[in-house]
Amino acid sequence: MFSHKYFGKELGHLIGGKSVPPHSDQMMPSFNPATGEVLAYIPEGTAEDVNLAVAAARKAFEGPWSEWLPWERHRLFMRIYEVIEQNFDELAYLTTLDIGTPITKTLGMKQYALKAITYFATQTTNIGGQTLPNNIGTGVMTMTVKAPVGVIGGILPWNVPLVGLWWLLGGTLATGCTIVLKPAEYATMTILRLVELLYEAGLPEGVVNVVAGRGGVVGQALAEHNDVDRVVFTGSVQAGRKVIMASASNVKRVQVELGGKSPDIVFADAPMELAVPGAAMAVYNNCGQVCTAGTRLFVERKAHNEFVDKLVKFSRQMRIGPGIAHDTDMGPLISQGQLDRVMSYVDGAAPEGATLVTGGKRLGGDLSQGYFVEPTIFCDVRPEMTIAREEIFGPVISVIPFDTEEEALRLANETEYGLGGAVWTQDLSKAMRMINRVKAGTFWVNCYDWMDAGVGMNGYKLSGYGGKGGPTHMDNFLYQKSVYINHTYSGDVPPVGAGLRA
Template identity: 55%
Template sequence: MDHDEKTMSLNERSTLLPNFLEDPNKKHLIDGQWVASMSEERIDTFNPATGAVLATLSRGRTQDIDRAVQVARRAFEGPWRLFTPAARQQVIMRFAELFEKHFDELTLLESLDMGAPLHKRLRAGKSGIIQTILYFAAQARNIGGALPHNSLAGNVTTMIIQAPVGVVGAIIPWNGPLFSQMHVLGPVLATGCTAVIKPAEDASLAILRTAELLLEAGLPPGVVNVVTGLGVEAGAALAAHPDVNRLAFTGSTQVGREIIKASAGNMKRLQLELGGKSPDIVFADADLEKAVPGVAMGVYSNSGQICFAGTRIFVQRGIQEEFLDQLASYSKTLKVGNPLEEDTVLGPLISQRQLDRVLGYVRTGQDEGASLVAGGSRMGGDLAEGYYLEPTLFGQVTNAMTVAREEIFGPVASVIPFGTVEEALRLANDTPYGLASGVWSSNVNTVMRMVHGIQAGTVWVNCYGLIDPAVGFGGYKESGYGWKGGESQIDGYLYQKAAYINGSNV
C-alpha cells in the first residue's frame, strides 16, 4: 500500500486488503490448524469506517473453548515444557522479527477492524509494541529462584523454585488488540505457559494473523490457540473453565465482576484491567502550550476508546475560561475521518452500538445542565455510513454529573473547576475508579503532593499516556488488579514451590 497517497477514496483503499483477507471466512486456530466451530455457526465483523461486513468469524462456544484448553494443556505438558529459557527466548526473538516485517499488514488489519487511524499507528505504534516483545524476550532468561538459609537440624538444603502456572486464558479488548495481546503473549512465552486467547468479536483479525506468525516463528502447535466468538459465550466459557489456571482480562468493570465470580470454581488467578474515569489536573502555573494538546489527546486519542482516557479535566480557577477556550479551539482542529487517510486524527467508534451509547451520554450531559462547548454530533456527508462522532467538550460540569461519574468510552471530555491542591485531590479521588491520572504544573511541591495523594495506578506529570514495558501499568479500586509489564507481571504467570533436600539421605 502506498502510504503517501491521500486522494484515494475509502472504498478504493478498502480494496487494498492484506492477503490474510483473501478468504474473509475466518476460523479458530487450535493446535496449529484452522478449524471451524463445532456448531459451524458464524458471526459477522464490520468495518466501523463504512458499516460494511469486513469478514465472518467462527462462533466459538463452550465446546470450542474446551477443545482449545485441552490442546493447550497437552502442549504445556508436552514438548513446550522441554524448551529451555534460551530456546523460548529465541522463539520470541524470531516472532519479533516477523512482527516487525509484517507490521504494516497487521496495522492495516487492526485499522480495518476497529477504525484506528492507520498512519498514526504506523508512525507511533511499532516501536512500543516491538519494545514490549523484546522486553519479555529478555525476561525469559531472567526467571530465578532462591536458596534461603534455614534453621533446620541436620544437612538440609532449601530451595524456592518458580514454575509456570499452566494454561492461561486471555480475553483481549477491541480498542487496541495488537498491543493488548502482547501483555499476554509476552509473559506466556517467557515463562513457559500456554494460552487460549478469545479476541473481541469486533476486532479479531489482527490477533488471528499474529497467532499465524507465532507458528512461523517456531512456536509448537497448541502453545497459543485463538477461539473467536461472543464474550457472553466463548469469553464466559473461558473464564469459567476448570482447567484454566490464570485469566487475563481487559474490559469493563461490570464484566470484570462476572469474571471474578466465574473464576471461583477452580480459584484461578486473575489479571484484570477494568474501567476508568481518570482525572487530568491542570494547575494555574502549567505550561498551557503543552498542556492543552496533551490534555486534549489524553481524551481524544483512539476516539476516546482508551481505558485510561483523562476525561475528567480539572482546571484551576483563574485559568478555567482561558483553558476551556483553548481546548475547544484545539478540539475543532482535529480531523475526524477515514482512518486510511494520512491526515486523519480521529477515526470512527467501534460500532453503531457504541456510537448510540456515547450519544446517549452527550444528551444526558446536556439534560443535567452541562454546557456543550464543542462537538456532540455524529458526522455526516461522506462519513455518514461510518460510526463517526465529533470530539466533544463539556463545560460547567460538576463532579456529581453522570458525564463525570461513568466511563463513556468515546471522545467526550468534561472540564471541572477547582481551587486548592486539597480540593483537586478530593475531587480526583472522588470516583470508584483508580486506573490513571495526569498532573500539569511547574511547581515541584504541587507535583509531589499530587503524585503521593492521587489514588490511581499511574500518575503522569506534564505528559499523558506514556507506557514502558519495564515499568508497567495497572489499576486500583474498581479499575482492577494485577500489573501489566515489569517483573510483577512475570511473577503472576509463575507459582512458587519449596524444596527441602535432606543431604544426609542423598
C-alpha cells in the same frame, strides 16, 4: 486500497497451530466502522471450541514445550521480533480497517510492540528463586523455585489489539505457559493474523490458540474451565465481576483490568504548550476508547477560561475521517452500539446542567455511513453529573474547575475507579504530592498515556487488580515452590514437622 486474504471470507478459530472450523455454523459479520461495510465473517465460538483449544494448550504445556530451555524461548522471541517487524504494516492496516484507529497511530505502535518483544525476551533468562536460611538444621538446604502456572485464558479488549496482546503473549512465552485467547468480537482479525505470524516464526503447536466469539459464551467458558489455571480479562466492571465469579470453579488465578474515569489535573502553572494537546489527546486518542482516558479534566479556576479556549481551538482543528487516510487525527467509534451509547451521554448532559462548548454531534455527509462523532467538550460540569461519574468510552471531555490543591485532590479521588491519572505543573513538589495522594494505579506528570512494558501499569479500586508489565509481571505466570533438601542422609535428620510451631 489495502486488501487482505481475510476479507469477504468466513474465518475459523486457530487451535493447535491450525485454522479450525467452528463447532457451530453460526457466523457474525465484522464491520469496517468507517463505512459500515462487512470485512469478513467471524465464527461464534462455543464451549466445545473452548474445550478443544484448552486441550491443545494443555497438551502443548505438558509436551515438548515444557522441555524448552530459557535460551530456546529467548531465540523464539528473536524470531518473533523479525517476523513482526517485517509484517507490521500489514497488521497496522488490518487493525485500522477492523477498529477504525487512524493508520498513523497503528503504524506508530510498531516501536512499542518491538520494544515489548525485546523486553519479554530478556525475561526468559531472568526467572529464578532464592536460597534461604532455615532453622531446621545444618544438614538441610532450603530454597524456592518458580514454575509456569499452566494454561492461561486471555479475554482481550477490542480497542488496542496491537498493544494489549503483548502483555499476555510476553509473559506466556517467557515463562513456558500456554494460552487460549478470546479476541473481542470487533477486533478478531488482527489477533488471528498476529498469532498466525507467531507460528511462522516457529511457535510449537498449541502454545497459543485463538477461539473467536462472544464474551458471554467463549469468555464465560474460559473463565469457568477447570483446566485453565489463570484467566486475564480486560473490559467492563459488569463483565469483570462475572469472570471473577466464574473463576471460582477451580479457584484459578485472576487478573482483571476494568473501567476508568481518570482525573487529568491542570494547574495554572502548567506548561500550556504541552498541557493543551496532552489533555485533548488524553481523551481523543482512539476516539476516547481507551480505559485510561482522562475524561475528568480538572482545571485551576484562574487558568480555566484561557485553557478551555485553547482546548476548544485544538478540538475544532482535529481532522475526523476514515482511519485509513493518513491525514486523519480521529477515526470512528467501533460500532453503531457504541455510537448510540456515546450520544446518549452527550444528549443527557445538558438536562443535568452541563454546557456544551464544542462538538456533540454525529458527523453526516460523506461520513454518514460510519460511526463518527465530533470531539466534544462540556463545561459547567459538576462531579455528581452522569458524564463526570460514568465511563463513556468516547471523545467527550468534562471540564471541572478547582481553586486549591486540596480541592483538586478531593475531586480527583471522588470516583469508584482508580486506573490512571495525570497532573500538569512546573512545580515538582506539587507533582510529587499528586503522585502520592491521587488514588490511581498509573500516573503521569506533564504527559499522558505513556507506556513501557518494563514499567507497566496497574489498577486500583473498581479498575481492577493484578498489574501488567514491570519487574513483577512474570510472577503472574509463575507459582512458587518452597523446597527442603536433606543432603546429609544421616540419622541426625529432625523428625517430620520439626520445623513447625507447636
